[in-house]
Amino acid sequence: MVRRGRECSVAEALEVVGERWTLLALREIMLGERRFNQIAENTGASRDILAARLRKLVDAGVLEKRQYEAHPPRHEYHPTEAGRALQPILLGLMAWGDKYVHQGEPPTLWRHACGEVLEPATVCAHCGEAVNAPGTRAIRLGAVHA
């Protein structure tokens, strides 16, 4: 499919996860919630919207739907590898929101395996140094389609 604008994996990623309720549902799943009712309550999403978003995430291979009860049929949502790979992005958004949007103490804290309260940082996988705007530049760009 050729989209208008620049050919770009950010745009393609956003077609899968670029919607508020999608990302809030994924947040709850990262926090360990697995069931529709609990995800609905904790996000505040309407049931119709949430059902559509979860279906899309299952279709995209980000979540897996597993039946845990046969009569009546009930399901849980589990993250796939692709879903678990979104966790650092959500933690980055959380840290950005803590710093630049939220007033007061961070509402949510995470602990890293090392024992410290988690402060996520983005580094270059090659050298381990920080990734920031002055130290990175695009060397290949996707074509722009009118």
Add this chain to the structure above:
Amino acid sequence: MVRRGRECSVAEALEVVGERWTLLALREIMLGERRFNQIAENTGASRDILAARLRKLVDAGVLEKRQYEAHPPRHEYHPTEAGRALQPILLGLMAWGDKYVHQGEPPTLWRHACGEVLEPATVCAHCGEAVNAPGTRAIRLGAVHA
């Protein structure tokens, strides 16, 4: 303001940047574009939507609008510190899209200051080790509002 659902900086961050055209406009600004017409063309956004999204980003302190011509008045959009702090998140989304959504070679490549093609990784700022789902757990949660 009390929102429905969990009190959470992910939700607050998404109120500022959680919309497809907002993030695509920020992508172009990360790539060095500064002018409305070019951002519109490169994202494929309609002019009305783009104008509203840029205005919101200026109001939220993510972008700064600078006049570069007086007659007629013309402006450029520059990222603030808060805007530049979104770059690692966009690069993370790009890498996720490259791996899990895009078919074929990555459309966009970045080079890190160390000279290598950038592969962003999220680590714990304290110990430098990877951040991933099995190695992190929430130790404080925001309250859920019905």
